[in-house]
Amino acid sequence: MESLALNARPLPAGFMECLATRFGTACQTGDAIRQQHGASESQYPTVLPDAVIFASSTQDVVDCVNLCREAKTAIVPYGAGTSLEGHTLPLEGGISLDLSRMDAVLSVNHADFDCTVQPGIRREALNAHLRDSGLFFPIDPGANATIGGMASTRASGTNAVRYGTMREAVLGLEVVTPQGKVIRTGKRAKKSAAGYDLTRLYIGSEGTLGVITGITLRLHPVPEAIMAATCAFETLAGAVETVVQAFHCGVPMARIELLDAMQVRAVNLRSKLGLAEVPTLFFEFHGTPSSVAEQVETVKALAAANGGGEFRWATLAEDRNRLWRARHEAYYAAVNLRPNAIGFTTDVCVPMSRLAECILATRAELDECSVPATIVGHVGDGNFHLIFSIDPNAPYEMAEVEAINHRMVARALAMDGTCTGEHGVGIGKQQCLIDELGEDAVDVMRTLKQALDPDNLFNPGKIFRV
Amino acid sequence: MESLALNARPLPAGFMECLATRFGTACQTGDAIRQQHGASESQYPTVLPDAVIFASSTQDVVDCVNLCREAKTAIVPYGAGTSLEGHTLPLEGGISLDLSRMDAVLSVNHADFDCTVQPGIRREALNAHLRDSGLFFPIDPGANATIGGMASTRASGTNAVRYGTMREAVLGLEVVTPQGKVIRTGKRAKKSAAGYDLTRLYIGSEGTLGVITGITLRLHPVPEAIMAATCAFETLAGAVETVVQAFHCGVPMARIELLDAMQVRAVNLRSKLGLAEVPTLFFEFHGTPSSVAEQVETVKALAAANGGGEFRWATLAEDRNRLWRARHEAYYAAVNLRPNAIGFTTDVCVPMSRLAECILATRAELDECSVPATIVGHVGDGNFHLIFSIDPNAPYEMAEVEAINHRMVARALAMDGTCTGEHGVGIGKQQCLIDELGEDAVDVMRTLKQALDPDNLFNPGKIFRV
Known part of the structure; x- marks a missing residue:
């Protein structure tokens, strides 16, 4: 991983006192709070802010922004800290502006x-x-x-x-x-x-x-009818092909999620779903009862033709919630395939016509990789993730994973896809962004940033170097 | 109407020769071509460009942009010239860059x-x-x-x-x-x-x-099933209420268009539809046969409960095309309610909960107005237009229409709506934009414009004053 290139700016004399006077106990500088706001859910090391301000109103935000601008101090908005691309890390120090109290x-x-x-x-x-x-x-x-x-x-x-x-x-x-x-x-x-x-x-x-x-x-x-099911497939290719065909048939799926065999195993371990450990699709259908019935009919036929088994229905609302909770925890389930592991996730999205090819080429790479990894994805959009479970004491693992991610992004871009379907650029995808859109397009972004934030105080170091 | 504040910049010596050398016959300066590119489909007077460049490739555009930048000459992209807000008028002279040959x-x-x-x-x-x-x-x-x-x-x-x-x-x-x-x-x-x-x-x-x-x-x-129909209503309120209720029922309408009695009369005159001259909805339903049947059932029940008559189906594809062609020509039909009239159209869009109130208050104003006007709208989005047929020899008519438009925009903004649902800001809605989003938001737009186009050469005078 590239260095985080820390470049903490010195705080002007009296600035912390100004903050304390304005924000009282909503300005915190204790180690535990700063650690929490400087940590990341993925592979990035902790980077501490100088202080955390808890805003309770728009006026609080305005005052914090004005104080930081006058002091030329960086300001990083903070919500739940669930970013997987290091977005909340205060790379140039300064203020972590916590907005979690503004929750009305x-x-x-x-x-x-x-x-x-x-x-x-x-x-x-x-x-x-x-x-x-x-x-x-x-x-x-x-x-x-x-x-x-x-x-x-x-x-x-x-x-x-x-x-x-x-x-x-x-x-x-x-x-x-x-x-x-x-x-x-x-x-x-x-x-x-x-x-x-x-x-x-x-x-x-x-x-x-x-x-x-x-x-x-x-x-x-809320749709009149909601039905959710899982379907196990003989092959990864069969599962992906089912998704692509459902797209071509115009089935208005609400959810269509792919888990490869390893991801199903991880989910079973964490959430006790008891699924067969083979490539599996999780479906959800929304609509009127007759429209849902029609969608289910179409998708069942497609699955059967592609080596899918019986649909296993989550009929009760609580079964459905359990299913999707397990899906939501897929990231943690996969990272925890090894104890004390560090998570690393990828996030490409490609045109539907290239999805099967992209996933299968990626799966073949994983088969050669020494780091445990799963494939999980919002495949109805052409978006999928790898989740690696990296041993923090084996530095070559991070290098191996980064090389795979690099090739994966290159593959997605060659297929006219994107380096990030939904996680964002953050710290680690800045060169990918340039590879995707070109230096001139990123220059337009830099021009916008320079015009709106001339002192580069707002979440500096993210998306691109200014 | 506010003056167009023409401010044609003088062309540098030799600039026209440069253009002629680079573009040959794709650079035109004849009166007829300049007239055509300087005219508007609505109330704006003609403003002539100095020359019209017909681009055939991206490289042509690059070269035209580079020549204009070096010469500090304005450049206004031109397509079909169908804007209703004066977008293609070269307010500071310069080049009308016609892209119609790039049509692959x-x-x-x-x-x-x-x-x-x-x-x-x-x-x-x-x-x-x-x-x-x-x-x-x-x-x-x-x-x-x-x-x-x-x-x-x-x-x-x-x-x-x-x-x-x-x-x-x-x-x-x-x-x-x-x-x-x-x-x-x-x-x-x-x-x-x-x-x-x-x-x-x-x-x-x-x-x-x-x-x-x-x-x-x-x-x-292309949907498996397409069905189109018209439905006549006893009252304007009943027609609008049907639309709002269809939205609340989540009916995935493909099209749901409102024409008031006067607009139906205009459409009958132009397109010989032979519709009853009362408030009317034009519908189109897309989906699978069973989903379309379900949608039709729901909407028919809603219409009947709101004073709607029988659905008149356009069963054949050519009937459907005739129906929508008539709807597409609604603007010209309405303007031509008087011979040699000038068209003027409005374009507010409001939240669905305020649509009926907004349309009825506007209709009441029209009843007091001396200029013939119709109401026509994409009401499923909360968007509707008035089309006025203005006598060019009666200057008070334009003033009366502008006052109605002004009040209409104020009403829409008070309802948390927008001054333009789809036509854009162009020349005439610049103060409306400030009224809608505030001077500070428009200042952010100005900052972006200044950063990306520091010499203000690209369609100057539109959206806001820099």
Whole structure:
């Protein structure tokens, strides 16, 4: 792994006192808190912030931004810390701005299928809040992430094949700009052609252009009928082919997830699902009862023709929840295939026509690899991950894994795919981004960053070098 | 109407000769061509470019951009000229860059449901090209616009309620930047979290940030079953209420369009549909036969409960085409309610919960207005238009219409809606944009513009004053 190139800026005299005066106990500098905010869920070493500020309001964010700008101190927004690409690490020190206390649901507009929330609310809490409304928020990256973090990284996950990603899910944002202005990027109309699409500019900007302090989200009616099942396949190729054919048939799947044999084994170990340890698809169908029946019929026929076994239905809501909880914990299950291991995940997404070829070529590489690894993916979108369980005491393992990831990204780009379907660029994919879009396109991004954050104070060191 | 504030920059000596040398007969300065490129389909007076360049390749665009940058001469991309907000008018003179000769379909990926086209192809030509592929491109703003123009204005139209707008339809763009670099903003994966969303930044930027020279579009499989119908209503309120209830029931309508009585009269006059001249909905249902049957059943029940009559089915493909052609020509039909009239259209979009109130308040205003006007709308999205037929010899009419539009935008914004659902800001909605998002948000847009186009050469005078 490339060095993190730490470049902590010295704090100006009196700055910490200013913060303490303004924020009182919401400004914390204790070791445990700084450790927690400087750690990562994946392969990155801990990098400590100088202080953690817990914001409780947009005004808190504005004041923190203004103090940091005057002091030329870096500021890294922090939600649930579930990023897999090191997004929350304060590479130049400074402030970790924790938004988890800003977790209110500000409004739910039942008649318009939308709601407005603060950034620190987590997706499961939002859906718990919506439980009796007949509406739900579909975007589900697995981790119980904050909505602000999900917007910042353009997250997606299991439901994206039917309901889209955070790009489609957000109607408008409230953002505190690097200049300390509070702007709103959109209203609640279903569509708009009013000026530059600032909403989409901030979605996926990974905290580098300001701090998201409010999000207006599209919601969806809970479908009349929901059915979930697993289906075991003789071969990985058969499972993938089923997905591609379901796409071609236009089946409006809500979820269609692939787990290879090793991932099923990991999930069995952690979640006691008792599945056959072979390549498996997890399905969920949403719609009216007759539409779901029609979808199931089509997909069953496709699976059977591709070496799939019987569908094993999760009929009760609690069975369904257990199934998807197990899927959500796939990352931890896979990392824990070895005790005390470090996780490392990959994240390519390719056009559907190349998916089978891409997965099979990758699986062949894994068969030669000394590090245990699983394949798991939102294959209905052409997106899949490898999850490696790396021995921290065997440095050659990290090098081996990075080489595989490098080849995997090159393969995906050669197939007209992307180096990151949903995890973002963060620290580790900056060269991949250049390989994907070219230096001139990344230069346009740098120009935007330079214009909006001229002192490079917002999450410096992420996405690209300025 | 505010003055167009013409501010033609003087051309440097020898510039026209440079253009002529580089482009030969693809550089035109004749009156007729300049008139055609300086005219507008709506209320704006003609503004002549100094020359029209017909680009045949991305290299032509690069060379034109480089020559204009060196000469500090404005450049306005031109497609089909169907904008209703004066987008193609060269307010500071300079070059009208006509992209209509770049009209090739570069590739169709049947297995991925996508294609890549040049910007000058029109949407009807693209669908004609796709006719035997089993795929179609759904975005349909009515006018037979170019795909490049549609991307530039974030167009949508009748199918957006089901298939989304140009924001969702574009996978990636090729853009020539103001610096003359050719960038590609995305590859062909269905989703990506790779860096800032440059694709969405250019979509809706109205030619102010560069020139779009290639577009990769999502396509959709032609549905197994398509059914179209009209339904006449006793009242405007009943028609709108039917739409709102269909939204609440989650019916995946492909099209649901409202025409008020006056618009039906205009359409009858132009297209001989022979419809009852009362408020009417035009529907289209897409899906499997059983899903379409289910949708029709639901919507029929809703219509009947709201004073709707029998559904009048357009059963044959040619009947359906005739119906939608008539709908597409609604603008011209309405403007031509008076001979030699000037058209003026409005374009608000509001949350569904406020749609009925917004339309009825607007209709009440029209009842007091001396200028003939119709209501027509993509009501499934909360988007509707007024089309005024203005006597050019009665100046008070324009003032009356502008006052109505002003109040209508204020009403939509108070309802948390937008001043433009799909036509864009162009010349006439710049104050509306500030009213909608605030001066600070528009300042962020200005900062982006200044960073990417520091000499303000690309479609100057549109969206905002720099």
